[in-house]
Amino acid sequence: MQELAIQPRGIFWQDDFITPEHEAHLMKIFQNELEWPERSGRLSLHYGYTFDYKTFGVDPSIPFKDFPVWLIPLLPTREGRPPDQVCLQHYPPGAGIPPHVDTHSAYDQLYALSLGAPVMMQFTRNSDADGDEEGEKKEVVEVDLTPRSMMQMSGDSRLHWTHGIKKRKTDTLPNGTVRRRDDRWSITYRWIREPAVCDCGDAKLCDTTQRKLGIEKEYRWKKEGEGTTTTTTDEPSTTTDEAATTSTEPATIEEPNTDLATPEDPTPEDPAPEDPAPEDLAPEDPAPEDPAPEDPNTPEEPNTTTEVSEFL
Numbered sequence: 001m002q003e004l005a006i007q008p009r010g011i012f013w014q015d016d017f018i019t020p021e022h023e024a025h026l027m028k029i030f031q032n033e034l035e036w037p038e039r040s041g042r043l044s045l046h047y048g049y050t051f052d053y054k055t056f057g058v059d060p061s062i063p064f065k066d067f068p069v070w071l072i073p074l075l076p077t078r079e080g081r082p083p084d085q086v087c088l089q090h091y092p093p094g095a096g097i098p099p100h101v102d103t104h105s106a107y108d109q110l111y112a113l114s115l116g117a118p119v120m121m122q123f124t125r126n127s128d129a130d131g132d133e134e135g136e137k138k139e140v141v142e143v144d145l146t147p148r149s150m151m152q153m154s155g156d157s158r159l160h161w162t163h164g165i166k167k168r169k170t171d172t173l174p175n176g177t178v179r180r181r182d183d184r185w186s187i188t189y190r191w192i193r194e195p196a197v198c199d200c201g202d203a204k205l206c207d208t209t210q211r212k213l214g215i216e217k218e219y220r221w222k223k224e225g226e227g228t229t230t231t232t233t234d235e236p237s238t239t240t241d242e243a244a245t246t247s248t249e250p251a252t253i254e255e256p257n258t259d260l261a262t263p264e265d266p267t268p269e270d271p272a273p274e275d276p277a278p279e280d281l282a283p284e285d286p287a288p289e290d291p292a293p294e295d296p297n298t299p300e301e302p303n304t305t306t307e308v309s310e311f312l
């Protein structure tokens, strides 16, 4: 793998991790043999350990789910041991994933294999040179996730920039070409961090640092009145696509469904993709006592709250 010579640093890349024939074979398996959840938007299937939403580690009470035979040759080998958690995701055209960092304390290494149609991923950093919000500058770098490429996010790209995929039906390439989205699958590989603490010191993106600083977020699984403080490190957003801001948990941010209306989308006549069911972002949130989530049809308000749920 080779490091991309871009900001953020730490993105390692390998083109053609598998052959087009192998990819075609996998896509048949994904489409015909797997049981996907029945809902719209991005769909996820998990292998290996299961995430625990209370500890942000893995749930030791849920047995490891063996990797299916087709997955074995797709596991990265550079870590010297297989990943602990693997997530297969299907993105129908128009689906995305909110900007986030994968939980620092829970996971160490992070890899993703792209299959099917290409898509643009946004890496975003809010730099705040002198510590006041006024001076804050948002940097966005787009990386084209081409099919069959394996990407490792390490260093800055893993810890200090968020990554996400906008919910829209086209992407605009650097040369101005507008490219239609099509079905994409990705496989995300995670290695558990032991001990489950991160020393990166990023108060905005690192859950360990936030815990040390006494910054606690509101967790959907916690009932009201338990004495938790609700704090969000998210900045109020001024533009539509910034509203889903960083999260440090295994967590989810509600993503406003405004991507189709951005000027760079040349197909405003497209019907909006299905509004994300809140559970798109929280497919496995284990809190049945949660109050009903907000109406997903009214996300135009800049969203400055962060809810913990699952999108891993």
Ligand SMILES: O=C(O)CCC(=O)C(=O)O
Pocket: 087, 089, 097, 102, 112, 113, 114, 145, 163, 186, 187, 188, 311, 312
């Ligand atoms: O779909 C991808 O390539 C990456 C998804 C992702 O960021 C995640 O599962 O945490």
Ligand SMILES: [Fe+2]
Pocket: 100, 101, 102, 163
């Ligand atoms: Fe991620």
